[in-house]
Amino acid sequence: MSLSSLAMFAGIYALMVLMPGPGVAAVVARALTTGARRTAPFIWGMLIGDLVWFCFAVFGLAALAQTLHGLFVAAKYAGVAYLMFIAFKLWTAPPADPSAAAERQRGSGRRLVGAGLSMTLGNPKTMMFFLAILPHVLDLNALDAAAFAELAAGMMAILSAAMWSYALLASRARRMIRDARRMRTVNRGSALVMAGAAGAVAIG
Numbered sequence: 001m002s003l004s005s006l007a008m009f010a011g012i013y014a015l016m017v018l019m020p021g022p023g024v025a026a027v028v029a030r031a032l033t034t035g036a037r038r039t040a041p042f043i044w045g046m047l048i049g050d051l052v053w054f055c056f057a058v059f060g061l062a063a064l065a066q067t068l069h070g071l072f073v074a075a076k077y078a079g080v081a082y083l084m085f086i087a088f089k090l091w092t093a094p095p096a097d098p099s100a101a102a103e104r105q106r107g108s109g110r111r112l113v114g115a116g117l118s119m120t121l122g123n124p125k126t127m128m129f130f131l132a133i134l135p136h137v138l139d140l141n142a143l144d145a146a147a148f149a150e151l152a153a154g155m156m157a158i159l160s161a162a163m164w165s166y167a168l169l170a171s172r173a174r175r176m177i178r179d180a181r182r183m184r185t186v187n188r189g190s191a192l193v194m195a196g197a198a199g200a201v202a203i204g
Helices: 003-018 022-034 037-058 062-067 069-092 098-104 109-121 124-137 145-175 180-203
Strands: none
Touching: 003 124, 003 145, 022 037, 022 069, 022 109, 022 145, 022 180, 037 109, 037 124, 037 145, 069 109, 069 180
């Protein structure tokens, strides 16, 4: 793959990833309440979801994606339900030290991977990029194994960098919170953001 084609893809994909949406909102809300480290599984789920859609686009499986529309809708609402569950838990959580809040989240890694994956599979913005925009950016029929690997690696690097940047900024803001009353405010604000992210996916 030529350097110019790779750069064009990277630029357009980066703009899509950095654009605020349900994924960014969920990452920020999660990092505000539990820190960047505990946000990692959710980001991994998003990575897997983007790679799934990339494979659908590259291997010409858009028609299959339409056939399996019901499955993707189910995944979408599973992600919405989990985001709403997190929002409820945040809203009703008693005020606590940020470190204690993070400790309570231990052991939820697999659920968070699933939530990130479900949300990405059902995110209209992601679907639109990979099934409608990407084929006009790259000649997908001409991709060989090396080009596929380059693009997949570039996607992982861009999405990881973007989401970790959001998570680290939110985590830094979280470290400035030292008392329980402020933590309750952050929890409830994060709950509203998480619920908004769920709503954006649901109506998209």
